[in-house]
Amino acid sequence: MTDPVIRFAHVEKIFPARRGTPEVAALRDVDLAVPEGAVLGVIGRSGAGKSTLIRLVNGLETPTGGRIFVDGTEVTALDEGGLRRARRSIGMIFQHFNLLARRTAFENVALPLEIAGVPGREIRARVEPLLDLVGLADKRDRYPAELSGGQKQRVGIARALATRPRVLLSDEATSALDPETTDQILALLRKVNAELNLTVLLITHEMGVIKAVADRVAVLEGGRIVEEGPTFALFARPQHPTTRAFVSAVTGSALPPYVAARLKPEAGPGAQALVRIVFTGANATEPVLSRIGRLLRVEVNIIQAQVDEIAGTPFGVIVVGVPGTPATVTALLAALASLHLSAEVLGYV
Numbered sequence: 001m002t003d004p005v006i007r008f009a010h011v012e013k014i015f016p017a018r019r020g021t022p023e024v025a026a027l028r029d030v031d032l033a034v035p036e037g038a039v040l041g042v043i044g045r046s047g048a049g050k051s052t053l054i055r056l057v058n059g060l061e062t063p064t065g066g067r068i069f070v071d072g073t074e075v076t077a078l079d080e081g082g083l084r085r086a087r088r089s090i091g092m093i094f095q096h097f098n099l100l101a102r103r104t105a106f107e108n109v110a111l112p113l114e115i116a117g118v119p120g121r122e123i124r125a126r127v128e129p130l131l132d133l134v135g136l137a138d139k140r141d142r143y144p145a146e147l148s149g150g151q152k153q154r155v156g157i158a159r160a161l162a163t164r165p166r167v168l169l170s171d172e173a174t175s176a177l178d179p180e181t182t183d184q185i186l187a188l189l190r191k192v193n194a195e196l197n198l199t200v201l202l203i204t205h206e207m208g209v210i211k212a213v214a215d216r217v218a219v220l221e222g223g224r225i226v227e228e229g230p231t232f233a234l235f236a237r238p239q240h241p242t243t244r245a246f247v248s249a250v251t252g253s254a255l256p257p258y259v260a261a262r263l264k265p266e267a268g269p270g271a272q273a274l275v276r277i278v279f280t281g282a283n284a285t286e287p288v289l290s291r292i293g294r295l296l297r298v299e300v301n302i303i304q305a306q307v308d309e310i311a312g313t314p315f316g317v318i319v320v321g322v323p324g325t326p327a328t329v330t331a332l333l334a335a336l337a338s339l340h341l342s343a344e345v346l347g348y349v
């Protein structure tokens with residue numbers, strides 16, 4: 001195994017108390033590693049510490065504890081000059097694009113190369129293929145005000161790639177875009193990740209973004225990583241309540257409100273048990289459920305079903321209702337386990 005390209009070791013960031021406001025522990029004991037060529041998505045609610053986390057990677061913030069390594073260099077040990085050099089191998093894109101209004105698309109992409117002192121001819125030779133790569137060759141002389149949000153973000157991506165970084169940081173890059181444009185930009189991120197073997201760290205508050213691009217996910221809450229793992233596994237078996245809430249928002253595993261309101265933790269007389277089953281790739285849903293029903297001689301009611309794709313693999317979540325007797329529930333769970341399907345009892349109605 002090669003070393004991770006980005007590594008956080010016991011990172012802490014405490015903002016000191018100031019004029020009446022108490023100190024804020026924005027990050028506590030964060031350990032994270034992003035392998036070469038991987039896309040790690042960090043998801044968290046507002047105030048969880050996401051922006052602080054990403055800003056530490058290129059030295060826009062300094063930690064109050066721990067160390068951060070990028071591409072073998074400890075960025076937390078660099079002086080200003082060292083940081084400036086290191087930033088050339090770290091591209092960043094932003095929610096509000098941060099383009100210069102008085103520069104054309106071409107000139108915005110060229111900017112980091114001008115700053116690095118690259119000669120004009122070489123700048124052209126580098127910027128034009130980048131505009132091609134992001135699909136904006138025909139907009140090279142347009143100003144930001146003449147571009148749509150998605151086009152502006154394409155310029156932002158091309159600019160971030162201009163210095164041929166090994167790492168791309170994405171700070172809520174699609175939060176200001178409509179769903180369709182979001183999909184296109186996420187597809188572009190996936191493309192540059194694959195074609196340039198870029199290591200990507202992205203932060204978002206939307207699980208849909210994670211689902212579309214991330215290989216791995218870390219869930220941040222109150223400055224701590226509460227869960228971390230491969231995207232598919234995290235969707236299939238979320239452990240922490242916060243992860244479950246994020247996952248259910250996009251997989252349809254949240255129960256319809258009229259069912260959720262009646263859900264009880266214990267089975268009353270005549271109650272139905274609600275069981276959430278995750279179907280992945282190979283298993284076909286309907287035949288499996290009707291076969292299990294026949295085998296156990298119980299009626300399996302489908303309460304809710306949704307099929308989706310996560311990290312390129314089909315993924316279905318189905319909630320079924322069965323008679324809530326312990327014998328039936330145990331038999332159902334055993335039958336599902338024998339088919340390697342993950343299932344859990346949500347409660348009883």
Ligand SMILES: Nc1ncnc2c1ncn2[C@@H]1O[C@H](COP(=O)(O)OP(=O)(O)OP(=O)(O)O)[C@@H](O)[C@H]1O
Pocket residue numbers: 015024025026044045046047048049050051052053205
């Ligand atoms: N410069 C600062 N000074 C003091 N506190 C700060 C500073 N920057 C961030 N914080 C605090 O640190 C915590 C984490 O903030 P951060 O911006 O990293 O969260 P976030 O997850 O990115 O939130 P959002 O999604 O709303 O941007 C918050 O409580 C915030 O108020």
